[in-house]
Amino acid sequence: MKIIVCIKQVPGTSKVQVDPVTGVLIRDGIDTKMNPYDLFALETALRLKEEYGGHVKVISMGPPQAMEVIKEAFMMGADDGLLVSDRKFAGADVLATSYTLSQGIRKMGNFNLIITGKQTTDGDTAQVGPEIAEYLQIPHIANVLKILEVTDNDITVEMDMPETIEIAKVKFPCLLSVEKDIFQPRLPSFKRKIKTKDKEIKVICLNDMEDKNEKKYGLSGSPTQVERIFPPDENADKEIWEGTGEELADKITKKLKELKFI
Amino acid sequence: MGKLLVHQDLVNDETANKLIKLCPFGAIEYKDGKLEINAGCKMCRICIKKGPKGVIEFVEEQTTKVDKSAYKGIAVYVDHVEGRIHPVTFELIGKAKELAKKVNYPVYCIFPGFQILDSAEELLHYGADEVFIYDYVELEHFRIEPYTAVFEDFINNKKPSIILIGATTIGRSLAPRVAARFRTGLTADCTVLDIKENSDLVQIRPAFGGNIMAQIVTPNSRPQLATVRYKIMNAPERTEEVSGKITVCSMDTNKFKSNVDVIKITKKEIEGNISESEIIVVAGRAIKTKKDMSLAYELAEVLGGNFAGTRPMVEAGWIDAKKQIGLSGRTVKPKLIITLGVSGAVQFTAGMKSADYIFAINKDPKAAIFSVAHYGIIGDIYEIVPKLIENIKNEKGLTGELPKYAAPSTRN
Ligand SMILES: Cc1cc2nc3c(=O)[nH]c(=O)nc-3n(C[C@H](O)[C@H](O)[C@@H](O)COP(=O)(O)OP(=O)(O)OC[C@H]3O[C@@H](n4cnc5c(N)ncnc54)[C@H](O)[C@@H]3O)c2cc1C
Ligand SMILES: Cc1cc2nc3c(=O)[nH]c(=O)nc-3n(C[C@H](O)[C@H](O)[C@H](O)COP(=O)(O)OP(=O)(O)OC[C@H]3O[C@@H](n4cnc5c(N)ncnc54)[C@H](O)[C@@H]3O)c2cc1C
Numbered sequence: 100m101k102i103i104v105c106i107k108q109v110p111g112t113s114k115v116q117v118d119p120v121t122g123v124l125i126r127d128g129i130d131t132k133m134n135p136y137d138l139f140a141l142e143t144a145l146r147l148k149e150e151y152g153g154h155v156k157v158i159s160m161g162p163p164q165a166m167e168v169i170k171e172a173f174m175m176g177a178d179d180g181l182l183v184s185d186r187k188f189a190g191a192d193v194l195a196t197s198y199t200l201s202q203g204i205r206k207m208g209n210f211n212l213i214i215t216g217k218q219t220t221d222g223d224t225a226q227v228g229p230e231i232a233e234y235l236q237i238p239h240i241a242n243v244l245k246i247l248e249v250t251d252n253d254i255t256v257e258m259d260m261p262e263t264i265e266i267a268k269v270k271f272p273c274l275l276s277v278e279k280d281i282f283q284p285r286l287p288s289f290k291r292k293i294k295t296k297d298k299e300i301k302v303i304c305l306n307d308m309e310d311k312n313e314k315k316y317g318l319s320g321s322p323t324q325v326e327r328i329f330p331p332d333e334n335a336d337k338e339i340w341e342g343t344g345e346e347l348a349d350k351i352t353k354k355l356k357e358l359k360f361i
Numbered sequence: 362m363g364k365l366l367v368h369q370d371l372v373n374d375e376t377a378n379k380l381i382k383l384c385p386f387g388a389i390e391y392k393d394g395k396l397e398i399n400a401g402c403k404m405c406r407i408c409i410k411k412g413p414k415g416v417i418e419f420v421e422e423q424t425t426k427v428d429k430s431a432y433k434g435i436a437v438y439v440d441h442v443e444g445r446i447h448p449v450t451f452e453l454i455g456k457a458k459e460l461a462k463k464v465n466y467p468v469y470c471i472f473p474g475f476q477i478l479d480s481a482e483e484l485l486h487y488g489a490d491e492v493f494i495y496d497y498v499e500l501e502h503f504r505i506e507p508y509t510a511v512f513e514d515f516i517n518n519k520k521p522s523i524i525l526i527g528a529t530t531i532g533r534s535l536a537p538r539v540a541a542r543f544r545t546g547l548t549a550d551c552t553v554l555d556i557k558e559n560s561d562l563v564q565i566r567p568a569f570g571g572n573i574m575a576q577i578v579t580p581n582s583r584p585q586l587a588t589v590r591y592k593i594m595n596a597p598e599r600t601e602e603v604s605g606k607i608t609v610c611s612m613d614t615n616k617f618k619s620n621v622d623v624i625k626i627t628k629k630e631i632e633g634n635i636s637e638s639e640i641i642v643v644a645g646r647a648i649k650t651k652k653d654m655s656l657a658y659e660l661a662e663v664l665g666g667n668f669a670g671t672r673p674m675v676e677a678g679w680i681d682a683k684k685q686i687g688l689s690g691r692t693v694k695p696k697l698i699i700t701l702g703v704s705g706a707v708q709f710t711a712g713m714k715s716a717d718y719i720f721a722i723n724k725d726p727k728a729a730i731f732s733v734a735h736y737g738i739i740g741d742i743y744e745i746v747p748k749l750i751e752n753i754k755n756e757k758g759l760t761g762e763l764p765k766y767a768a769p770s771t772r773n
């Protein structure tokens with residue numbers, strides 16, 4: 100099976116480091132990390148590869164530093180990686196991001212399956228997966244909870260719906276966005292880190308794309324505009340109470356009564 | 362649309378460092394005396410507003426303008442499973458009516474499904490002006506291609522200016538597909554919506570797990586799409602008389618071809634569904650043993666509410682994952698929430714801070730939960746909660762042993 104996984108670098112409080120004694124990777128430090136939800140997507144792909152053969156390629160759009168998340172994917176077992184990076188992609192919203200990724204995916208050869216995470220921890224829209232699928236004209240299933248069966252032509256999955264759990268079979272090629280906890284992600288391996296240290300990561304820019312029309316990328320290709328960013332308001336009127344356990348319990352009771360909860 | 366222009370003549374070590382520190386997205390780079398903006402830029406424009414004057418400038422770019430007057434009306438997607446309408450739909454109709462009034466637009470509902478005429482009727486009682494139903498057996502279950510095709514048909518025919526979609530699992534899958542098909546903008550999980558005179562939708566949404574709010578517009582594309590989570594907006598009162606109408610739409614059934622087969626549908630247990638509860642008691646890590654969870658159970662019980670937990674409590678296996686509140690759990694908007702020994706990490710508060718009344722008990726006066734709480738109670742849960750339970754029992758005239766926690770509150 101040929102699988103492509105979309106991974107994004109997000110701001111984070113953790114950075115991958117290897118414990119020199121145990122060889123285990125410890126995550127602390129600062130800067131950036133792989134979007135935690137994408138670990139589940141990558142794990143799903145690796146499990147499928149282990150069971151059905153094939154290869155797993157990862158793609159990321161971002162600044163040159165996003166190379167780091169591709170390296171991390173290599174340490175987990177991805178076979179190949181592509182970074183889509185160009186200053187002209189700056190300011191991309193979901194539409195432009197999805198278009199850019201779909202253009203990048205067209206450069207990656209045939210595939211059966213694309214897997215994305217459920218959402219990111221920065222932009223946090225959960226929209227990129229379905230939009231990529233639309234651009235590639237393939238079906239998608241979001242909120243995948245479990246993979247049930249895989250044949251040469253299709254994949255059967257369990258998906259989360261508002262009131263129900265549905266089992267659906269979808270033909271290849273298709274895109275799945277997986278829920279967290281679909282599989283427990285493996286830790287990056289130190290052995291693979293050494294082995295993939297010099298592995299090539301292809302980088303492509305606008306000029307390498309089939310569609311070179313600048314207007315469809317980055318800010319120009321983004322219909323949404325962030326007008327302003329501000330901190331969330333905190334509750335304006337609040338009270339802080341102190342006292343003994345008993346006093347406080349009485350005070351809470353009185354307030355709850357006043358508010359008609361009891 | 363536009364882009365950022367860097368005036369390199371104003372760039373020096375000092376201005377560069379200031380800007381690099383300022384950019385929340387690490388998108389500014391300084392190399393060999395040149396300042397560059399990389400692909401990480403989110404166009405938040407903080408560098409322009411707060412940075413050293415004039416170094417970075419925003420320049421408008423000429424673009425072909427969309428004819429906004431060609432698009433009218435606010436459409437609400439009717440989220441449903443087999444004709445049972447999800448309550449978020451009524452909340453969105455309420456919001457749509459409020460916005461529509463300001464610009465004198467009609468409120469539409471778009472309703473694909475099978476044998477849904479009766480359910481469609483109900484929408485009129487909440488104030489929809491016109492409900493467009495697509496009643497086909499192929500639309501019985503949600504499948505992405507046919508449902509997107511219905512939207513395509515509807516948008517091409519009615520040209521709505523705005524489409525509101527509930528951020529349910531269906532809505533979150535469908536809305537981006539539709540937005541991409543029309544090459545238009547979609548803003549996720551809006552918490553505040555307003556409309557400008559020129560029909561631009563002003564959308565405010567949290568991002569970064571609720572750490573920042575962003576105001577987003579779609580100034581040059583139509584329709585404008587937005588998703589809104591359940592329990593964010595208020596549903597209007599149901600009225601007896603109706604003034605709107607139902608229109609049955611027909612379309613080419615060849616468009617319903619799908620590569621997805623729905624094989625089996627099982628109903629989820631709704632027992633204990635915390636998203637529906639009006640009163641929630643939350644157990645935090647201050648609870649020391651599984652047995653002590655009874656503090657939360659019992660308090661929920663006497664209040665006639667439900668109990669929930671923070672992620673560590675789920676991880677400890679003391680509480681079901683469905684009862685986790687927060688970024689990676691459920692979002693709740695109860696009338697009352699009482700947190701017991703919860704520190705108030707943003708990943709937690711992102712899922713509960715729009716509750717009407719937040720009572721937080723924590724023994725650490727500096728706990729972050731106090732910044733979202735209406736009533737912050739500094740004290741030990743082991744001292745306060747047993748007494749509180751007793752008090753409430755007395756108030757309510759409850760005596761003796763309570764049955765083990767069982768009753769989840771029902772949907773209203
Ligand atoms: C505060 C703020 C609010 C925003 N709100 C909106 C909005 O409402 N609408 C809008 O259109 N844009 C919005 N944007 C822009 C948008 O979030 C990102 O710029 C967009 O690039 C990616 O969306 P996401 O992070 O939400 O990804 P999601 O849609 O949450 O990501 C889902 C999955 O897609 C894949 N993926 C996403 N991005 C990449 C990538 N760069 N490379 C590889 N794989 C990827 C991953 O598998 C990921 O798990 C906002 C930006 C900010 C800063
Ligand atoms: C990507 C991501 C997603 C996450 N998603 C979620 C999520 O969905 N939901 C979630 O809850 N968390 C989530 N978390 C975890 C979150 O960051 C916090 O770690 C978690 O919410 C802390 O839970 P807590 O408040 O119960 O525990 P703690 O942070 O350990 O707080 C315990 C509190 O109890 C107080 N206390 C102790 N003893 C007593 C006593 N006897 N009486 C009164 N007070 C006492 C302490 O002062 C302390 O403030 C997420 C984290 C990440 C990184």
Ligand code: SF4
Nearest residue numbers: 384402403405406408
């Ligand atoms: S607009 Fe915002 S994200 Fe872009 S460079 Fe300026 S500060 Fe950074």
